Amino acid sequence: xxxxxxxxxxxxxxxxxxxxxxADDDVDDYDFFKEAMQxxxxxxxxxxxxxxxxxxxxxxxxxxxxxxxxxxxxxMPCRNGFESLAVIRKNEKWINIPVIIYSTSAFxxxxxxxxxxxxxxxxxxxxxxxxxxAIGKKIFSINFDDLLCRPAKDDYFITLK
Numbered sequence: 001x002x003x004x005x006x007x008x009x010x011x012x013x014x015x016x017x018x019x020x021x022x023a024d025d026d027v028d029d030y031d032f033f034k035e036a037m038q039x040x041x042x043x044x045x046x047x048x049x050x051x052x053x054x055x056x057x058x059x060x061x062x063x064x065x066x067x068x069x070x071x072x073x074x075x076m077p078c079r080n081g082f083e084s085l086a087v088i089r090k091n092e093k094w095i096n097i098p099v100i101i102y103s104t105s106a107f108x109x110x111x112x113x114x115x116x117x118x119x120x121x122x123x124x125x126x127x128x129x130x131x132x133x134a135i136g137k138k139i140f141s142i143n144f145d146d147l148l149c150r151p152a153k154d155d156y157f158i159t160l161k
Contacts, residue, residue: 010140036132052079
């Protein structure tokens with residue numbers, strides 16, 4: 001790993017076991033996401049939470065082996081993404097896990113609300129496999145320290161355009 005790349009999310013994920021949880025109630029979206037992300041960084045450990053309530057249960061059970069990164073859909077049953085994000089950011093054990101909003105919605109008020117609640121990035125969920133791969137490449141080229149510190153509001157919303 002070169003000195004310049006050692007803090008890139010993709011380099012970190014490729015150099016050690018790296019666990020991602022995608023909280024999404026749509027199994028097809030999960031399958032496409034998993035395949036696309038593993039094509040960007042082979043060997044990623046990607047698991048699924050069926051909704052926000054399931055995500056919180058998983059985090060509570062895995063206190064010794066927390067995920068490195070959470071992708072969070074907003075529109076889910078039981079506990080939506082907004083509610084889940086608020087719970088995550090109020091828990092001292094989970095506050096430093098980067099959370100990337102991964103939703104089909106891209107309404108400015110939703111983007112603003114998730115930023116205020118403490119999400120690290122907001123990605124509008126692409127509708128085709130190649131676009132998911134492109135988003136994955138963009139995310140895994142981010143400096144991990146920048147992701148942890150949260151980008152400025154102007155850099156918070158990631159799009160392919």
